[in-house]
Amino acid sequence: MSAAIRELKSLEVKVDKRCQNLKILLVEDNPDDAELTIRQLRRICPERDIFLAADAEEALSCLEHLRQEGSGLPDLILLDIKLPRLSGMELLERLKTSPEFRGIPVVMLTGSLVSEHIQRSYDLGAVTYLLKPISEDDLLMTLSHLT
Numbered sequence: 381m382s383a384a385i386r387e388l389k390s391l392e393v394k395v396d397k398r399c400q401n402l403k404i405l406l407v408e409d410n411p412d413d414a415e416l417t418i419r420q421l422r423r424i425c426p427e428r429d430i431f432l433a434a435d436a437e438e439a440l441s442c443l444e445h446l447r448q449e450g451s452g453l454p455d456l457i458l459l460d461i462k463l464p465r466l467s468g469m470e471l472l473e474r475l476k477t478s479p480e481f482r483g484i485p486v487v488m489l490t491g492s493l494v495s496e497h498i499q500r501s502y503d504l505g506a507v508t509y510l511l512k513p514i515s516e517d518d519l520l521m522t523l524s525h526l527t
Contacts, residue, residue: 402523403429405454407439407471408489409463413512417458417489420516424523436466440474447480456526457486458510461497469500476505485526489514 404421408414418430431446431454433439439457446453457475461468468488475481488501488509498509507526510518 401427402455403431403452405431405433405439405442405457407433407436407457407459407463407468409434409460413460413489413514417514417519420514420519424516424520435463436468436471436474439471443481453481453484455484456523457484458489459486459506460489460512461501462491469497469504472501472504472506487522 402425406414406417406421408417414432414434418432421428421430431442433442439459443453459468459472463471472486472488475484475486482505485507486505488498488506489512490497490509491512493511501509508522510522
């Protein structure tokens with residue numbers, strides 16, 4: 381993200397009312413990163429539904445359960461690139477080739493700026509990426525652009 385975006389203060393971004401009702405699936409294997417991200421999401425919009433999956437298999441199970449239950453799929457997936465067993469990239473590829481799930485926007489989460497990972501995530505259909513640890517300003521900016 382540009383320096384101008386990084387300097388943005390949380391209060392300067394208005395989150396659209398639709399954003400406050402988003403269902404979000406966070407796929408993150410690091411408990412500390414997951415807790416930090418969930419805390420920031422709850423601070424931004426306390427009413428949102430947040431589902432947490434610790435790995436790709438759990439994420440696929442969660443998505444399938446929500447689809448079968450009929451309660452609606454997530455409006456956004458925050459997906460860690462590095463996951464155990466099935467990587468975030470492999471999960472992204474599965475999601476974007478699935479008729480049921482390909483329409484869900486995916487934001488990749490990464491701990492490094494490896495250009496090959498970032499380019500590959502865009503090639504596979506990610507809408508953007510966020511550098512971990514994720515700042516509240518970056519989350520606000522991303523959510524405001526997706527609504």
